[in-house]
Amino acid sequence: xxxxxxxxxNSFPIPPTPPIHGPEIxxxxxxxxxxxxxxxxxxxxxxxxDDESVRQQALDLIRFLYTQAENCCKxxxxxxxxYNWKSCLAPLNAKRWHWKKKWELxxxxxxxxx
Numbered sequence: 001x002x003x004x005x006x007x008x009x010n011s012f013p014i015p016p017t018p019p020i021h022g023p024e025i026x027x028x029x030x031x032x033x034x035x036x037x038x039x040x041x042x043x044x045x046x047x048x049x050d051d052e053s054v055r056q057q058a059l060d061l062i063r064f065l066y067t068q069a070e071n072c073c074k075x076x077x078x079x080x081x082x083y084n085w086k087s088c089l090a091p092l093n094a095k096r097w098h099w100k101k102k103w104e105l106x107x108x109x110x111x112x113x114x
Contacts, residue, residue: 012105020090026076035073042095045103046058049111102114
């Protein structure tokens with residue numbers, strides 16, 4: 001028997017991640033606050049994971065995505081064209097959205113492999 005890992009997207013579809021709305025150029029501080037808000041919201045879903053090792057992996061993933069977004073936000077303050085703040089937040093936002101919808105639609109907690 002083949003054991004599958006991860007989420008079965010064919011049986012349980014997740015709606016696409018909506019775009020990030022807002023002005024085209026924002027301050028680096030504002031971008032960092034948005035990243036902090038997204039990470040905090042994602043952590044609400046991580047808390048629902050029962051397995052401690054899986055929860056730790058999910059926390060590590062959110063920390064990584066948050067640090068990546070935070071560093072990109074700092075660069076966006078120097079060059080907002082090359083480092084667009086919406087692009088900085090996109091990976092963290094996509095992960096948060098996926099975990100949020102997976103929980104809301106199917107009652108399934110997040111998994112780092114999602």
